[in-house]
Amino acid sequence: ETGVTQTPRHLVMGMTNKKSLKCEQHLGHNAMYWYKQSAKKPLELMFVYNFKEQTENNSVPSRFSPECPNSSHLFLHLHTLQPEDSALYLCASSRRDNPEAFFGQGTRLTVV
Amino acid sequence: QKEVEQDPGPLSVPEGAIVSLNCTYSNSAFQYFMWYRQYSRKGPELLMYTYSSGNKEDGRFTAQVDKSSKYISLFIRDSQPSDSATYLCALEQGAQKLVFGQGTRLTINP
Numbered sequence: 001e002t003g004v005t006q007t008p009r010h011l012v013m014g015m016t017n018k019k020s021l022k023c024e025q026h027l028g029h030n031a032m033y034w035y036k037q038s039a040k041k042p043l044e045l046m047f048v049y050n051f052k053e054q055t056e057n058n059s060v061p062s063r064f065s066p067e068c069p070n071s072s073h074l075f076l077h078l079h080t081l082q083p084e085d086s087a088l089y090l091c092a093s094s095r096r097d098n099p100e101a102f103f104g105q106g107t108r109l110t111v112v
Numbered sequence: 113q114k115e116v117e118q119d120p121g122p123l124s125v126p127e128g129a130i131v132s133l134n135c136t137y138s139n140s141a142f143q144y145f146m147w148y149r150q151y152s153r154k155g156p157e158l159l160m161y162t163y164s165s166g167n168k169e170d171g172r173f174t175a176q177v178d179k180s181s182k183y184i185s186l187f188i189r190d191s192q193p194s195d196s197a198t199y200l201c202a203l204e205q206g207a208q209k210l211v212f213g214q215g216t217r218l219t220i221n222p
Contacts, residue, residue, distance in 0.1 A: 004155075031208060042116070043156070043200070043212040056209065090155055099144040099204040103155035 003027040006091050006104035014112055015081060021107045023074040023091030030096045032074040034066060037088040037106070049074060050096055081111045115139055118201055118213025127222050131188040135201035135213045138182065142203040142211075145177050147186045150198045150215065159199075160186070191220045 004025045013019050025032065034046040048056035049068040063085075065077040074091055088108050092101040118135045125131055133147075144163055148156035160175040162168045168175045176185040184203075188195055201213040 006155075033208075040120070040214070042118075042214045043202075043210075045209055045211075048208050050208075094208070096208075099208065099210070100146070100158055100161050101210060102158065103148075105153075105155045108153075 004091060004093055004102055004104035006089075006107050008107055009105065010108045010110075012110045012112060013078065013081065015083070017081075018077070018079040020078065021076040021089055021091075021109075023076075023104055025072055025074075025091075025093040025102075025104075027093055027102060029093035029102075030071050031094045032068060032071070033092040033094075033101065034064075034074065034076050035090040035092060035103075037090055039087075043090065047076075078109075081109075083111050086110045113138055115211050116201065116203055116213045119216055120214045122217040122219060124219045124221060125191060127191060127193060127220055129191050129220075131191050131195070131218060131220075133186040133188075133199050133201075133216050133218070135184050135203075136182055137184070137203055137211075139203075139205065140179070140182065141205040143206065144204040145175070145184050146202040146204070146210070147173075147175055148200040148202055148212075150200060152197075156200055193220045193222050196220050 032049045036044045047066045067075040088106045090106045091104045094101045146161045147159045150156040165179045172189045174187040198215040198217045200215045202210045
């Protein structure tokens with residue numbers, strides 16, 4: 001148990017589907033992040049939220065839509081994805097003033 | 113040129129060996145240097161975190177930062193089969209943006 005919980009662990013979706021990934025942190029942190037991990041590529045930062053406000057969008061396509069209703073919960077809404085979006089999506093959290101990020105187990109997404 | 117370069121390996125060593133993992137970087141603005149360990153089908157877990165040049169030790173692990181050469185290392189002493197994982201370096205220059213290396217896949221053979 002890392003303190004950051006992601007659901008579901010695995011997801012298969014068609015290109016016309018809409019689905020959501022959920023992340024919850026129990027560490028009292030005030031910053032949350034979405035990262036994408038593709039095979040043979042470094043982790044890529046997607047979004048950063050501080051105190052529920054989005055402070056970073058790393059040129060992510062609009063078919064990925066994040067939502068942060070409070071400092072403990074983060075969602076990633078997915079729609080009309082492409083097969084190349086198949087990857088491990090990782091949520092992380094940290095204190096706003098501390099670069100140490102703690103990661104969840106990830107959601108393995110396959111787009112068919 | 114990538115901001116952070118890390119040899120993806122794979123690296124395979126016998127149990128008990130000293131392992132050296134390295135990253136180089138190009139942006140001198142990076143201030144924080146981290147090493148993460150990622151087991152198969154798991155998320156990355158933070159191993160060590162350092163701010164300045166020099167060494168930091170934690171048990172069998174030593175992190176080394178040389179800002180003048182833009183070079184960071186992680187040494188594992190008395191390596192164990194349980195150390196088999198992918199090791200990721202991560203650098204941060206502020207604004208909460210971690211830039212990761214590609215990761216080195218390490219196998220410790222009993």
